[in-house]
Amino acid sequence: MKILLTVLWCFLVLLRLKPIYQEALTLVLALLIPVLFFILFKDKANTFRITLLMPIVLSCIPLYITPLFLVLSIISNDERLRRIANWKLIVFTGMDGSGKTSHSRETENFLRGMGVNCITYHWFKHVLVSTISITYAKLLKKPIITHKHARGRQVYTDKFRRRIRTSVAIFRPLLQLLDNWIFIGTTLLINMLKGRWVICDRYFYDYYIRFKVLGYPIPRIIEWLVYSLTPSPHLLIIFDVNPLISYKRRREEHPLWYYVYARKEYFKLAKTKKAVIINTERPFKEVQRTVNRLITKMLLQ
Structure with a gap:
């Protein structure tokens, strides 16, 4: 591959030295070469390395700088690039009590058994939002609600829902989205670079x-940002369960209406993102076998 890259570099430099070639034709060739290589070999990693050479056809780049592009394409580790190209994001979502945490851990064990380097993250941290909320509460001497000790019957009341339907309440979903981008986005990027x-x-x-x-005033733009501009999973699985079962599994952490409304929203998500819905009212091992089959069929073959 290094020899091919060197020969290609020489060819592209010669294109610039030959006055008979118009710059437009040169640019067309520069675009076609990576495309043809990928069509022939289906190799994303080496296609990327070839693409790194293409800017040298631009007349605005001095000839004495072009060897740097050759060096960059040669030292780019194709194995690392392949790992990045083959990187996968699997997302388990659904109502509380639907089995996301248990199945994510079991899926990690399954993938490791298949020789896949993987890691599981339980996204339930919101550092930015929590810090601002606690600081705000302390400054105004308001009570701080701790999730561990406060149950939904005390927190998610009709009075609570009326209070959050204010213009100020819109900032919390916005801050949460920013928090997610910083925390989740950075973590995904680091793992992708590691393959x-x-x-x-x-x-x-x-x-x-x-x-x-919960009734927060959320503008449509936030929904678009969440569903369209966040990294799309390679496999999105929504675990579905009867709201009453979820309510009992979570020991009445939230009111029953919370789970009923949430289920409707997850069905909308499934339609929007073309997610796979799996009912988790069945035995755990049976559900996990379904998950394993999906991963094998869609990501491992």
């Missing part, structure tokens, strides 16, 4: 649905 698959227990979608179900 390590990521299994997500919850994702951007879960935060948005939670705010919507």
Whole structure:
């Protein structure tokens, strides 16, 4: 491959030295070469390395700088690039109590058994939002609600829902989206560069649905940002369960209406993102076998 890259570099430099070639024709050739290479060999990593050479046909780049492009394309490790190209993002989402955490851990064990380097993340941290909320509460001497000790019957009341339908309340979903981009986005990027698959227990979608179900005033632009501009999973699985079962599994953490509304929103998400819906009212091992088959069929073959 290094010999091919060197020969290609010489060819592209000669194109610039030959006055008979018009710059437009040279640019067309520069675009066609990577495309033809990929069509012939289906090799994303080496196609990328060839693409790194293409800017040298531009007359605005001095000839004495062009060897740097050759060096860059040669030292680019094709094995590392292949790992990045083959990187996968698996997202498990759904109502609380639907089995996301248990199945994400079991899926990690399954993939590791198949020789896949992977890691599971339980996204339930919102550092930016929590810090601002606690600081705001302390400054105004308001009570700080701790999720561990405060149950939904005390927090998610009709009074609470009326209070959050204010113009100021819109900032919390916006801050949460920013928080997600910083925390989740950075983590995904680091793992992608390492070529390590990521299994997500919850994702951007879960935060948005939670705010919507609770009645926060969320403009349509936020929905578009969450569903369109966040990294799309290679496999999105929504775990579905009867709201009453979810309500009991979570020991009445939230009111029953919370799970009913959430289920409707997850069905909308499935339609929008073409997700796979798996009912988790069946035995755990049976559900996990379904998950394993999906991963094998869609990501490993």
